[in-house]
Amino acid sequence: MAYDHKSIKDKVDSYHKDSNDFYVDTSKEGKNKFYSLGMFPYPSGNAHMGHVRVYTLSDVKARYKKLKGCDVIHPMGWDSFGLPAENAAIKHKVRPDLWTEENIKKMKYEQLNIAGWSFDWDKELNTSSPDYYKWTQWLFLEMHKAGLAYRKEDYVNWCPVDKTVLANEQVIDGRSWRAGAIVEKRLMEQWFFKITDYCDKLWDGISKLKNWAPEAVSVQKNWINKNTGTVIHFNVPEFDEKIEVFTTRPDTLFGVTALVIAPEHPLAAKILEKHPSKEVEDYVNASLKKSAVERMQNKEKTGVNTGVKCRHPFEGDCKYPEVDVWIGDYVIADYGTGAVMCVPAHDTRDFEFAKKFGLDIIEVVSNPEGEGELSEAYTEDGDLINSGEFNGMNNRKAIKAITESLDKNNKGEATTTYQLKDWSVGRQRFWGCPIPMVHCDSCGIVPVPESELPVELPKASDADMEDGVLNLKNFPDFVNTTCPSCGKAAKRETDTLDTFLCSSWYAFRYLDNKNDTNIFDSKNVNNFMPVDFYVGGLEHAAQHMIYFRFITKFLNDRGYINFDEPVDHFFCNGMVKMGGHKMSKSRGNVVVPTDAIDKYGADAIRMYILSDTPAELDVDWEDSGIKAKYDFIKKNYNAIENFLAETKDIKAEKGNLKDYPGQDFLYNYYATLKEYEYSMEQNLFHKGVANIHAFSNHILKELNKRKFLEASGADRDYAGTFKFIIKEFLTSAGLIIPFFTEVLLKEHYGVESLYNQTFGEIEAAYLTKSTVNVVVQINGKKKALLEVDKEISEADIEKLAFENADVMRTVEGKNIVKKIYVKGKIYNIVVK
RNA sequence: GCCGCAGUGGUGAAAUUGGUAGACACGCUAGACUUAGGAUCUAGUGCUUCGGCGUGGGGGUUCAAGUCCCUCCUGCGGCACCA
Numbered sequence: 001m002a003y004d005h006k007s008i009k010d011k012v013d014s015y016h017k018d019s020n021d022f023y024v025d026t027s028k029e030g031k032n033k034f035y036s037l038g039m040f041p042y043p044s045g046n047a048h049m050g051h052v053r054v055y056t057l058s059d060v061k062a063r064y065k066k067l068k069g070c071d072v073i074h075p076m077g078w079d080s081f082g083l084p085a086e087n088a089a090i091k092h093k094v095r096p097d098l099w100t101e102e103n104i105k106k107m108k109y110e111q112l113n114i115a116g117w118s119f120d121w122d123k124e125l126n127t128s129s130p131d132y133y134k135w136t137q138w139l140f141l142e143m144h145k146a147g148l149a150y151r152k153e154d155y156v157n158w159c160p161v162d163k164t165v166l167a168n169e170q171v172i173d174g175r176s177w178r179a180g181a182i183v184e185k186r187l188m189e190q191w192f193f194k195i196t197d198y199c200d201k202l203w204d205g206i207s208k209l210k211n212w213a214p215e216a217v218s219v220q221k222n223w224i225n226k227n228t229g230t231v232i233h234f235n236v237p238e239f240d241e242k243i244e245v246f247t248t249r250p251d252t253l254f255g256v257t258a259l260v261i262a263p264e265h266p267l268a269a270k271i272l273e274k275h276p277s278k279e280v281e282d283y284v285n286a287s288l289k290k291s292a293v294e295r296m297q298n299k300e301k302t303g304v305n306t307g308v309k310c311r312h313p314f315e316g317d318c319k320y321p322e323v324d325v326w327i328g329d330y331v332i333a334d335y336g337t338g339a340v341m342c343v344p345a346h347d348t349r350d351f352e353f354a355k356k357f358g359l360d361i362i363e364v365v366s367n368p369e370g371e372g373e374l375s376e377a378y379t380e381d382g383d384l385i386n387s388g389e390f391n392g393m394n395n396r397k398a399i400k401a402i403t404e405s406l407d408k409n410n411k412g413e414a415t416t417t418y419q420l421k422d423w424s425v426g427r428q429r430f431w432g433c434p435i436p437m438v439h440c441d442s443c444g445i446v447p448v449p450e451s452e453l454p455v456e457l458p459k460a461s462d463a464d465m466e467d468g469v470l471n472l473k474n475f476p477d478f479v480n481t482t483c484p485s486c487g488k489a490a491k492r493e494t495d496t497l498d499t500f501l502c503s504s505w506y507a508f509r510y511l512d513n514k515n516d517t518n519i520f521d522s523k524n525v526n527n528f529m530p531v532d533f534y535v536g537g538l539e540h541a542a543q544h545m546i547y548f549r550f551i552t553k554f555l556n557d558r559g560y561i562n563f564d565e566p567v568d569h570f571f572c573n574g575m576v577k578m579g580g581h582k583m584s585k586s587r588g589n590v591v592v593p594t595d596a597i598d599k600y601g602a603d604a605i606r607m608y609i610l611s612d613t614p615a616e617l618d619v620d621w622e623d624s625g626i627k628a629k630y631d632f633i634k635k636n637y638n639a640i641e642n643f644l645a646e647t648k649d650i651k652a653e654k655g656n657l658k659d660y661p662g663q664d665f666l667y668n669y670y671a672t673l674k675e676y677e678y679s680m681e682q683n684l685f686h687k688g689v690a691n692i693h694a695f696s697n698h699i700l701k702e703l704n705k706r707k708f709l710e711a712s713g714a715d716r717d718y719a720g721t722f723k724f725i726i727k728e729f730l731t732s733a734g735l736i737i738p739f740f741t742e743v744l745l746k747e748h749y750g751v752e753s754l755y756n757q758t759f760g761e762i763e764a765a766y767l768t769k770s771t772v773n774v775v776v777q778i779n780g781k782k783k784a785l786l787e788v789d790k791e792i793s794e795a796d797i798e799k800l801a802f803e804n805a806d807v808m809r810t811v812e813g814k815n816i817v818k819k820i821y822v823k824g825k826i827y828n829i830v831v832k
Numbered sequence: 833g834c835c836g837c838a839g840u841g842g843u844g845a846a847a848u849u850g851g852u853a854g855a856c857a858c859g860c861u862a863g864a865c866u867u868a869g870g871a872u873c874u875a876g877u878g879c880u881u882c883g884g885c886g887u888g889g890g891g892g893u894u895c896a897a898g899u900c901c902c903u904c905c906u907g908c909g910g911c912a913c914c915a
Contacts, residue, residue, distance in 0.1 A: 218836040222911040330913045690856035780896040
């Protein structure tokens with residue numbers, strides 16, 4: 001029957017209708033376990049090409065490992081809380097839970113089941129379902145118990161469009177990651193997770209991320225950003241306290257001509273209280289009002305001198321034993337200590353600041369041009385000058401020496417600082433996991449007892465959405481409760497949790513998704529974690545991956561799991577574009593996966609999405625490309641189906657390969673199989689597609705050459721062996737193109753499930769030929785190619801080489817200096 | 833500014849890690865078959881003055897470099913008044 005992708009799909013669907021071939025029992029220790037995971041989707045109701053790429057990648061890897069005999073888990077679920085659901089629900093006046101439910105159904109039964117993705121649906125989970133978010137709440141309570149969930153009043157990132165607080169990770173260039181609005185700083189009391197307690201563990205763990213995409217490792221590094229330096233104490237006698245500054249350049253300490261603190265620094269308020277000054281007050285207020293963007297964009301240094309003095313730790317030895325305390329908004333409040341020492345001579349920012357406000361510039365590191373008026377800060381190395389007892393010392397050495405000296409006198413110490421901030425987890429939105437906390441007038445903030453979990457979201461009715469905004473505050477039945485501690489009337493917390501918390505532990509839950517007494521059974525998780533192959537976009541390398549790692553380290557510390565990094569191999573796939581642009585409705589360049597599959601079949605789309613471009617890079621969709629894959633599949637199906645139908649009476653058996661007349665074919669076949677295995681092992685999926693083309697080229701050529709269908713003689717006798725090779729080919733290629741291959745395997749070989757086959761055995765004997773090609777080079781340039789016996793002696797090679805006309809011509813009239821023979825590969829003649 | 837990734841035919845790219853550069857495709861050129869071709873098949877396709885020359889530029893190591901070292905240029909991504 002001629003190729004028809006629709007009837008083929010129907011057949012494959014019927015094979016798997018009543019079975020879950022992709023089920024794996026996670027309570028048992030996996031045999032060579034393999035966890036292949038594509039980042040779970042947000043159920044928007046529309047699967048797009050990005051999903052096709054991600055899940056085809058996780059699927060091909062899962063299928064490959066399965067053929068290699070591993071116990072593979074390849075689950076799927078829904079990241080269903082969050083703003084888009086809520087916004088869409090408000091817009092369409094549908095309850096968010098019902099809207100989400102509809103979308104999940106649509107995606108599950110109409111979009112994610114048509115491309116042959118081998119999901120184990122038994123493991124399905126949904127983060128907005130109470131049986132899931134019960135455990136998100138439990139996790140929050142565990143954090144709280146450990147002292148890692150806390151409230152504090154702080155300047156938070158406020159998105160004026162979405163009317164919610166954002167995590168630092170959700171602010172990109174000062175703008176909200178979703179709405180794109182300029183983020184304001186607001187002083188609010190908020191729930192935080194103390195991820196900063198894990199800075200050192202998260203930083204040290206980076207060295208274990210050997211199989212992560214290098215870009216993703218870089219993102220982790222930049223985000224945590226460990227810096228070693230020195231904290232130096234400057235006493236402020238008037239206030240009887242000290243200002244601690246953080247610096248990586250303690251060697252320049254003797255060049256300090258001012259101290260600059262951030263407007264948010266606690267001392268700023270104290271100074272204002274004691275010395276009311278309109279100038280200082282206006283400056284501080286103006287700075288606090290400025291958005292992060294404004295502060296960043298305005299590179300011109302601003303500041304104000306408070307007139308308050310502080311003492312230099314080496315006051316006896318330096319030019320300025322006493323310096324003024326300034327307030328400047330170029331100092332960042334939440335990095336280091338929120339205060340810096342101003343060394344104009346050796347820091348470009350301080351130099352600018354000093355020039356603008358007429359501060360003195362004292363050189364303390366000598367530069368090759370000698371002391372004199374500097375036109376810019378000198379930031380290179382040199383020997384110290386004007387630095388008391390440290391004069392003449394190389395500044396690198398001085399970093400250590402000065403720190404040690406400060407430490408000895410209790411005026412400072414070596415320290416490390418991180419850029420990572422605590423994780424703000426509260427959101428002022430309805431469609432999220434409720435925070436299981438109660439506010440009681442008598443007892444304060446009290447956790448909801450574990451036995452009362454989950455704290456369920458109220459079912460919002462259409463009426464609740466009349467004003468266009470959903471907020472838990474507006475649900476009295478939800479808000480009003482009793483205090484778990486004293487029993488008096490109390491109010492529930494109405495913030496919900498950042499959805500990144502929901503997605504920080506879903507990979508664990510897949511392994512025990514029906515557990516209603518524990519978040520998961522540790523045994524299951526230890527059996528199958530860490531994730532061996534995690535596929536997703538680089539855009540999740542900062543937020544999601546750092547939270548995922550954090551929660552893993554936390555659960556490890558609490559003894560729930562026995563590993564401390566969640567992902568072995570993080571594979572960052574590129575985007576699917578069209579015409580060089582991201583697919584988008586407004587641009588009108590969207591290819592809908594279901595349409596493409598309807599037209600060309602899932603085999604074609606799978607093969608195409610993996611072909612030509614490495615999966616890490618962006619790929620440009622071209623209709624001519626998928627058409628070519630469709631034609632390829634049709635051609636192969638028809639040729640192979642025809643062969644198999646005509647040789648029904650011949651049994652497929654390996655037989656004695658040595659008797660098979662097509663020895664070149666066998667060599668090519670096994671060489672390709674070896675390459676294909678390598679491609680799959682190394683995640684070179686586009687090469688895998690190229691290997692399938694190569695397989696096909698060899699097979700169709702052989703089919704044509706041997707004329708199995710016409711012959712009755714010797715060639716016909718070998719059809720059984722050839723049939724066996726075809727079976728192996730269909731099995732291997734089935735990783736990428738599982739539809740037509742499975743139909744042929746089922747109908748002509750009686751194979752029950754493509755997924756449970758084994759990867760073809762590579763016949764090493766065929767990979768070594770009796771002859772080899774030896775390249776003859778002169779001075780490393782190829783001159784001739786000799787096909788010779790594998791065991792040929794060097795003397796014989798030499799003889800053959802010098803008989804070659806091209807070699808003779810090139811060598812003529814030159815001195816032969818040296819001859820090098822690399823056995824079976826190269827014979828190089830060095831001439832002068 | 834710092835960190836990471838990359839630069840190879842007309843195009844996407846390969847080169848299993850120092851040993852025949854351009855596998856496999858797309859496109860293109862010729863031919864065959866066909867009522868037709870945006871189908872299929874066959875052959876060709878890095879450049880070339882046919883000596884050679886070719887992996888962003890320039891140095892270097894080596895018998896041998898796309899691959900290793902130094903240096904510069906360009907593009908992409910991340911961080912960034914981070915002290």
